[in-house]
Amino acid sequence: MDGMDPFEARLLFGNMLENLSGSQATIDRAVAFALRSAEMADDLFECVSEKLEKLHVPPRLNVLLVVDGILGGRGGAAGPAWHDLVCKDVVRLVQAVVPETPGGDSNVAQTRKVAAGWRRRGVFDAATLDRIDRLLEARAGAGGGGGGAPAAAETGMRNQDILKRIEEDRERHKRHKEDAWIRPAYEPPERELAACWDAASDFGDADWAEIAVDAEEHRRDCRPLAA
Template sequence: MDEIDPFEARLLFGNQLDNLTGAQPTIERVSGFAIKHAGMADNLLDCILEKLDKPQVPPRINLLFVIDAILLSDHRTGATTWTDLIKREAVSIIKAVIPENSGGDANVPQVRKVVSGWKRRGIFDAGIVDTVETLLANRAGGSVGASDMGMKHQEIIKRIEEDRERHKRQKEEFWIRPADETPEEELSAYWETTSDLNEADWQEIANENQEYQQERRLIDVIQRQV
C-alpha cells in the first residue's frame, strides 16, 4: 500500500527526474521509486512522458534508461503493471528519444542496445519491437565525438564510463538465475531461450564494435589534447 498520495508522489518523482543523470546509482534510485509506487504507475508514467517533451531537462536518453530499469524489474519479478502501461507508449517514447537532429542521432546506438535487451527478454510483442527496430534501421546513428565535441573533456569521459557501466549491468541482469535452480535447469533454460545466430545478432555485434571504435578514437583525441 502506498504511503503517499498521488499528488505528493508525482511531485517527488518529478523532482527526481529533474535531477536525473546517466550514473547508474541515480537511475536505480529513480526507477526504484517508480517500482515501489507501482500503484500510481499511470501518474508517474505521465510525469516521464511530460519530461520527454522537454528536451535536455533531463536528457531524454536518461529517461529511457529509467524506463528500461523498470521493465527489467517487472520482467525479473513477473509484475506487469508498468510493462502494460509502457507497452502502449513504447513507440512514441523511442521517437521522442531519437528526434531528427544531432542529439537524436547520438542517442541511436544506446537505444539500439536497450531495444535489443527488450527483444532478447521478450518484454514486448514482436509487433512493437519490429516497429521500433524499423525506426532505428532508418537512422544511421551519430558518433560519440560528432555530437559531443562541445562538451568538456571530463564530461565526455564521464558519459562513456556511464555507458559502459550501464551496459555491464544489463549483461549481468541477463545472466542472473534463481538461487535454487539446478545446473540442469539452468542449462535447459538457456537451451530453450537461446536462438540461432542470425542477421540481427551480427548487426548488433557490428554496432557495438563501431561504437567501441568511435569511443576509443575520441578518448585518444582527448588524451593528446590534455
C-alpha cells in the same frame, strides 16, 4: 505508497528523473520508487512522458533506462499496470529519445542495446519490437549509428558534459554486457537457445576456410613420426 498522494508522488518522481545521471544508483532509485508506487503507475507514467518532452535530448536516454529497469532490466519486475502503459506508448517513447537531431544521434547506439534487451527478454510482442528496430535502423542510417559522443558544437553540450557522457556510455556498455548473461527464472530454456541462434552469423566462406585450416592442422598433428 502510504501517506503520499499522486501529486506528491509525481513531484518526487519528476525530481528524480530530472536529476538522473549515468550512475546506476540514480537510475535504481527511480526504478525502486516506481515499483513501490505501482498503484500510481498512471500518474508516474505521465511524468515520464512529460520529462521526455521537456528534458534536453541527451539526458532522455537515462529516462529510458529507468523505463527499462521498471520493465525488468537488471532483475526488476514490472507489474502489469506499468507494462500495459509502456506497451501502448513505447514507440513514441523511443522516438522522443532519438529525435532527428545531433543529440538524438548520440542516443541511438545505447537505445538499440536497450531494445535488444527487450527482444531477448520477450518484453513486448514481435510486431512492436520490429517497429522499434525499423525506427532505430532508419536513425542509424541517417548518421546515428556511430555510438560515440557527438562534438560539442553539434549538440550544444559543454566539453565537460561530453567527457561525462563518454564515461557514462562506457558504464552503460559494461552493464549491457552483464545483462546479456541474466536470464529470467521463468524463461523457457529454448528461449535462451533461440537468442543465441539469432545472434549467430550465417555460415559462409570464412567458416569453410577456418574448417580447412583446422583439418590441415589436425592431419599434421596426427601424422606418424618417422622411424
